[in-house]
Amino acid sequence: MLVGLTYDLRSEYLMQGYTEEETAEFDREETIAAIESTLNALGYETERIGNVKQLAKGLVFGKKWDIVFNICEGMYGIGREAQVPALLDAYNIPYVFSGPLVLALTLHKAMTKSVVRDAGVPTPAYHVVHKPEDVRSVNLPFPLFAKPLAEGTGKGIDSNSVIENPEQLKQRCFYLLERFKQPVLVETYLSGREFTVGIIGTGEKARSVGVMEIILNAKAEKNVYSYVNKEECEELVEYVLVKGAVAEACEKVSLDAWRSLGCEDAGRVDVRHDGSGIPNFIEVNPLAGIHPEHSDLPILSSKNGISYPELMRMIMDSAVQKIKKSY
Secondary structure (H helix, E strand, C coil): CEEECCCHHHHHHHHHHCCCCCEEEEEEEHHHHHHHHHHHHHCCCCEECCHHHHHHHHHCCCCCCEEEEEEECCCCCCHHHHHHHHHHHCCCCECCCCCCHHHHHHHHHHHHHHHHHCCCCCCCEEECCCCCHHHHHHCCCCCEEEEEEECCCCCCCCHHEECCCCCHHHHHHHHHHHHHCCEEEEECCCCCCCCEEECCCCCHEEEEEEEEEEEEECCCCCCCCHHHHHHCCCCCCCCECCCCHHHHHHHHHHHHHHHHCCCCCCEEEEECCCCCCCEEEEEEEECCCCCCCHHHHHHHHHCCCHHHHHHHHHHHHHHHHHHHHHC
């Protein structure tokens, strides 16, 4: 089986003049090499495609693959993560991970919360600030938490994200609106422990591969799994595998959210306890990082006894089973 690889290579964008923060969600060469070598070891033939524009050129010239392993995040638009699967759908080429509807929906954090809330999954109350005047309409009790509506990897999140009063809310929303040129999601701040749950599979076959607590050390930015804390996680963050009743409660919230959103093959769900210790859905990452040593999904899988090759085998098995039913 020939597997095409679509990805955004961080070094290529840096060479074009984009900043470290702008390219934070993109992948290093070693990530692509790890995916490629692991797939080869599992018996798959691979071909590097590259980003969405490189994919488009290949399709125009008649290129075909049996399946595409897609980790493209995209650069522009709130539907940027959906661009590659949408293009592949147009050419009837199957792919690994979720489709365009899911990837467009889940990048919009407020719409995602609306769907999971309607499915009965606990998630913090929220308000979307589209323009400066909207700050006056926020009617939620403090403390609050504010972040860009459609970013990942902790972009726009730092120690100022936790907000204690109206003046801080105004300043933070004005800053984020100007900095990221997109709406701001304001939600009730959850003061409890933070976890991430790894998921493999689609629909009823989806299952947890581990629950990991995010513990910030003394040198980390306080109270938030921020952009800096994520970028320098080896020095600032401790990851601890969680078992028992706490893990089971996190898994239930995560799997309920995963299935209600229609996510496929593999990804992560972030969960945080409220002040009463009840796990709440924070957000989902249906295109989770897959660097074997730096990304949360492989880290938590490894801590739970699942090697990187085994994780990749599980992902591919899910995708192949899925496409046998659809194509």
